[in-house]
Amino acid sequence: MRGRFGPAAAAVGLLALAGCSATGSSGPELKVSGAYIPQPVLADMAAGYFTVTNTGGTDAKLTSVTSSFAGEITMHTTKNDQMSGVTAFTVPAGGKLTLSLGGNHLMLMDLKRKPRVGDKVSLELHFAKGSPIDVRVPVKPATYRPEG
Numbered sequence: 411m412r413g414r415f416g417p418a419a420a421a422v423g424l425l426a427l428a429g430c431s432a433t434g435s436s437g438p439e440l441k442v443s444g445a446y447i448p449q450p451v452l453a454d455m456a457a458g459y460f461t462v463t464n465t466g467g468t469d470a471k472l473t474s475v476t477s478s479f480a481g482e483i484t485m486h487t488t489k490n491d492q493m494s495g496v497t498a499f500t501v502p503a504g505g506k507l508t509l510s511l512g513g514n515h516l517m518l519m520d521l522k523r524k525p526r527v528g529d530k531v532s533l534e535l536h537f538a539k540g541s542p543i544d545v546r547v548p549v550k551p552a553t554y555r556p557e558g
């Protein structure tokens with residue numbers, strides 16, 4: 411584990427670029443931003459939110475998220491106030507995938523310990539094609555709401 415980033419780096423904009431485009435430039439170009447985990451009420455379960463922007467010319471598919479911090483991470487969508495698991499999220503070409511409060515989200519289960527404000531949790535985003543993207547996700551107060 412690396413040391414903590416300073417306060418400036420903790421401010422949302424966690425950027426991670428997809429692996430070098432060895433497969434050509436027409437593929438998905440992905441960027442992850444605004445990632446955060448609200449400090450959970452329960453010790454062994456938390457939600458996760460972020461945005462994936464795709465500036466490439468091909469749709470990308472987020473197929474799973476893993477972390478050494480959580481025994482299991484599932485992807486959920488919310489419809490009519492009911493959440494249900496999904497096997498993949500699409501990041502449309504020229505568009506974005508948004509995971510946000512009340513909508514799409516991650517569920518992190520079997521946590522190694524209770525995340526506290528200021529912690530950073532490493533998530534690995536796996537896509538149908540290309541290299542996984544590593545994101546260092548800050549834990550925010552439960553009342554935190556991202557701008558915009």
Ligand SMILES: [Cu+2]
Pocket residue numbers: 486493515516517
């Ligand atoms: Cu859920």
